[in-house]
Amino acid sequence: MMTSPHTTAAQPGRNLALIAIFAAFIAACSLLPAIPVGPVAVPITLQTLAVYTVALILGARRAGLSVALYLLAGLLGLPVFAGGSGGFGVLASPSFGYLLGFVPGAFIAGFLAYRFLGPSRSKAVTALGLAVSALAGFAVIQVFGVAGMMVNAHLDLGTALAAAMIYVPGDLIKCAVAVAIALSVHRAFPALAGSGR
Template sequence: MTHRKPSTLTDLALVAVFAGLIAAFSLAPAIPVGALMVPITLQTLAVALTAMILGPWRGFAATCLYLLLGFVGLPVFAGGAAGIGVLVRPSAGYLLAFPIAALVIGFLARRFVLRFGTAGRRWGLFVVAGLAGSILVIHPLGILGMSINGAMPLQAAAVLDLAYWPGDVIKTVIAALVAVAVHRAFPDLFAPVAPVVDSERTSAHIG
């Protein structure tokens, strides 16, 4: 099995770049829908793409960095919003779900590729991983956020959430297609990190 060399600087650079990517996607025009006007954005596409490319922990770190930048005042949330005031909006649950969703999507994507993934199967595996993150994390927490901050029953919030499903499926498919192309160009992204060997101990042992 191919291993990649550990590189803290490379990992930090990837985390920073993909946090910026999520921010850039968040600034695309949003479409408010439903009674609470929670917008349809490209954020979930960027989060899924980040996790599919970086894997669980770097994807988690990138989404956390993105949220941190927004909470400290940079206008990186949908519509140019910023600050911790977004946590009282009906959309807060979706935002807070991003790091957990990145963990789930990244873990499954990496697991699928390392265990089953051939180039021909990766697209379908990435779609499964992305939909799992949406079903298990993003939509449940989004519904909870709308219910709490929008002062409505969970059932009513769940009905409102249905409006976001078609777009999320399309965005997941797009993210998977892009991720496949990236992994084809950089096949070692999901390769296990090579163990660090102490050269002095090795030399002494050989001698």
């Protein structure tokens, strides 16, 4: 199918708008009340739900840029991290590993998700593929999170893994919710996946 010059010209602007909008979405989810748990009080937030959702909707490149924009805004001092925090002080927090893992986690989840989207895929295959993609992003974020607790909270590997296990049930639920949201969005806007390839 031929693409009109107007459509091609509008594509970068639309992608930039999506990146900015979804970065704001992550920030909004981060500002909801956080619940500190575990030995180093890494908070339970809706940040990861937002990251999984953005990845499954936008795909690798746009999701990675959206999450990177969110992190940059927070590091520059905007109060967009959990508990309304921001600034470079977060680099020393036990939760920084999780924040750092958001970018590769979103990229990998988005990359895998877009392999399962398209009219030739059945609904069951698409749903299963998105679930696998979200879980892959979850695994990447967990690896960074455990490493962050080891470095910033001075925990040994076993203690950091035990601390991370507290978040697993909640994140599995968030993965399922993100899949449900992404399926609805892609059904309503099937061209979205094509524009992000």
